[in-house]
Amino acid sequence: MADVRTELRFILNDDDVVLTSFPATRTLLDYLRLDRRMTGSKEGCAEGDCGACTVLVGRLNGDELVYEAVNACICFVGSLDGAHVVTVEHLSAANSPLHPVQQAMVDNHGSQCGFCTPGIVMSLYGLWMRDADPSVGAIEKSLQGNLCRCTGYTPIIKAGRAISAYGAVEADPLVLHREAMKQRIKALRDGQRVDIGTGKDRIIVPASADDLAEIYDQNPTGTLVSGATDVGLWVTKFMRDIGPMIFIGEVPQLHRSEETAVGLTLGAGVTYTDAAGPIGRLFPQLTELWDRIGGAQVRNMGTIGANIANGSPIGDMPPPLIALGATITLRKGGARRVVKLEDYFIAYGKQDRQPGEFVESVFIPALPAGEHLACYKISKRKDEDISSLCGAFRLKLEAGAVADITIAYGGMAATPKRAKAVEMALIGKPWSVATVEAALPAYAEDYQPLTDMRASAEYRLLAAQNLLRRFFLETTGESERLVREVA
Numbered sequence: 001m002a003d004v005r006t007e008l009r010f011i012l013n014d015d016d017v018v019l020t021s022f023p024a025t026r027t028l029l030d031y032l033r034l035d036r037r038m039t040g041s042k043e044g045c046a047e048g049d050c051g052a053c054t055v056l057v058g059r060l061n062g063d064e065l066v067y068e069a070v071n072a073c074i075c076f077v078g079s080l081d082g083a084h085v086v087t088v089e090h091l092s093a094a095n096s097p098l099h100p101v102q103q104a105m106v107d108n109h110g111s112q113c114g115f116c117t118p119g120i121v122m123s124l125y126g127l128w129m130r131d132a133d134p135s136v137g138a139i140e141k142s143l144q145g146n147l148c149r150c151t152g153y154t155p156i157i158k159a160g161r162a163i164s165a166y167g168a169v170e171a172d173p174l175v176l177h178r179e180a181m182k183q184r185i186k187a188l189r190d191g192q193r194v195d196i197g198t199g200k201d202r203i204i205v206p207a208s209a210d211d212l213a214e215i216y217d218q219n220p221t222g223t224l225v226s227g228a229t230d231v232g233l234w235v236t237k238f239m240r241d242i243g244p245m246i247f248i249g250e251v252p253q254l255h256r257s258e259e260t261a262v263g264l265t266l267g268a269g270v271t272y273t274d275a276a277g278p279i280g281r282l283f284p285q286l287t288e289l290w291d292r293i294g295g296a297q298v299r300n301m302g303t304i305g306a307n308i309a310n311g312s313p314i315g316d317m318p319p320p321l322i323a324l325g326a327t328i329t330l331r332k333g334g335a336r337r338v339v340k341l342e343d344y345f346i347a348y349g350k351q352d353r354q355p356g357e358f359v360e361s362v363f364i365p366a367l368p369a370g371e372h373l374a375c376y377k378i379s380k381r382k383d384e385d386i387s388s389l390c391g392a393f394r395l396k397l398e399a400g401a402v403a404d405i406t407i408a409y410g411g412m413a414a415t416p417k418r419a420k421a422v423e424m425a426l427i428g429k430p431w432s433v434a435t436v437e438a439a440l441p442a443y444a445e446d447y448q449p450l451t452d453m454r455a456s457a458e459y460r461l462l463a464a465q466n467l468l469r470r471f472f473l474e475t476t477g478e479s480e481r482l483v484r485e486v487a
């Protein structure tokens with residue numbers, strides 16, 4: 001068993017924080033606003049959607065100290081061991097000159113009621129530290145998770161473009177004192193398990209994957225929390241008491257990402273942001289989907305492992321990963337087993353996972369040369385929205401005929417599910433309009449979708465069929481030709 005520490009330690013702006021007792025479900029936003037009376041970070045939605053609560057969290061990644069925007073409203077205090085939390089209060093003290101980001105917002109009229117402003121400032125600040133001259137596209141991407149209801153985005157984007165006119169990023173305290181902060185964080189990270197409190201108010205932060213395996217095997221009713229972008233809402237929206245909570249977001253072995261000739265292995269704790277590089281290199285066809293998962297804050301917090309583990313029928317990872325033939329490694333104590341991802345989903349709310357067993361990693365086989373891959377997300381809003389449906393296609397053609405095809409959808413059934421009847425209607429046939437049209441009725445055999453707030457059953461079925469048509473047009477170059485003609 002790992003050595004145990006009974007206090008949680010992190011740095012808040014310039015202060016060292018040591019907590020020995022707190023409610024397991026305490027969110028960072030409540031801690032800031034209620035316990036510390038730091039009211040700069042606002043509560044708009046309390047569900048990760050609006051970004052008014054955005055703060056930066058700095059963590060060591062190897063020898064680098066990386067700051068990322070996160071939603072404090074769904075980030076639990078228990079997840080912060082060894083982190084540096086930076087709030088809007090850190091930017092400038094009362095009655096002192098504004099920070100360049102703040103001054104740029106003032107001069108470009110980027111704020112009206114001001115409720116969203118602290119969050120927008122923090123998102124722009126995080127971006128500016130990574131890129132002192134961000135493009136409009138980069139600013140828009142960094143603000144996908146920040147809603148402003150009254151100003152409109154044009155002045156805010158202008159402000160984002162102008163920040164460097166108000167000061168050099170090299171002179172910013174987080175950049176100037178980065179080395180010293182690294183040393184402070186390193187001193188906090190002693191490789192011990194954190195175990196605080198009892199019963200429902202117990203929080204455990206495992207020291208390693210082996211430690212997690214031992215803890216979860218012994219406490220199978222504990223709630224695993226990775227990025228908390230799902231679990232956070234159970235607390236803030238459904239008021240659930242979900243302790244004891246086991247915070248796995250910083251278990252080092254779960255952050256492993258390995259690219260080889262045969263494929264990509266991602267530890268269950270790899271976030272969307274961290275996976276974006278390897279995914280872009282190995283599966284560039286998925287880049288557009290990646291940019292449409294949540295907003296930047298959600299991508300910085302949310303993990304691929306949890307998107308799979310939670311078994312949601314509308315998660316965006318299962319369709320493309322099933323199409324690619326991914327497998328997951330499940331671990332319980334010292335025992336591991338590998339399961340095909342498509343077999344993991346048994347029924348609504350039921351997955352092939354035993355009590356005390358967790359997802360350790362996912363393996364995505366490389367796409368064989370010459371095969372086609374596409375994934376399409378259909379949602380009401382382009383940014384920061386959950387899929388109404390999401391369809392993924394992998395196709396192998398031989399001499400103009402369908403040698404193999406795998407099609408998987410989310411949002412069409414109680415689980416993410418393959419379109420096996422449609423696949424059978426296509427395999428062995430010429431890859432032609434006639435084949436595609438003849439296969440469309442088979443969708444009704446594969447899926448009887450629901451009507452809900454995201455889409456009607458009729459819409460879902462028709463949209464799913466249209467995605468096959470679209471895939472066909474794209475693989476034959478027809479779609480590109482149509483776009484060129486229209487342009």
Ligand SMILES: Cc1cc2nc3c(=O)[nH]c(=O)nc-3n(C[C@H](O)[C@H](O)[C@H](O)COP(=O)(O)OP(=O)(O)OC[C@H]3O[C@@H](n4cnc5c(N)ncnc54)[C@H](O)[C@@H]3O)c2cc1C
Pocket residue numbers: 047048049223224225226227228229230231232268269292293294295298301302303304305306307308309310314315316317357358359360384385386387
């Ligand atoms: C504003 C917003 C926008 C979103 N947009 C999208 C979107 O566009 N597409 C999408 O698919 N999802 C979206 N989500 C949902 C969510 O972000 C994803 O499902 C995400 O991948 C969850 O990861 P997490 O690490 O935050 O999970 P957590 O909330 O930490 O955990 C989710 C579930 O998985 C379990 N779990 C976590 N890790 C493991 C493990 N290793 N083994 C076993 N069980 C585990 C937890 O116990 C819990 O049941 C959004 C959420 C929010 C709040």
Ligand code: FES
Pocket residue numbers: 042043044045046047048049050051052053054071072073074
């Ligand atoms: S309060 Fe809306 S994202 Fe946190």
Ligand code: FES
Pocket residue numbers: 110111112113114115116117147148149150151
């Ligand atoms: S300034 Fe009012 S919501 Fe943005």
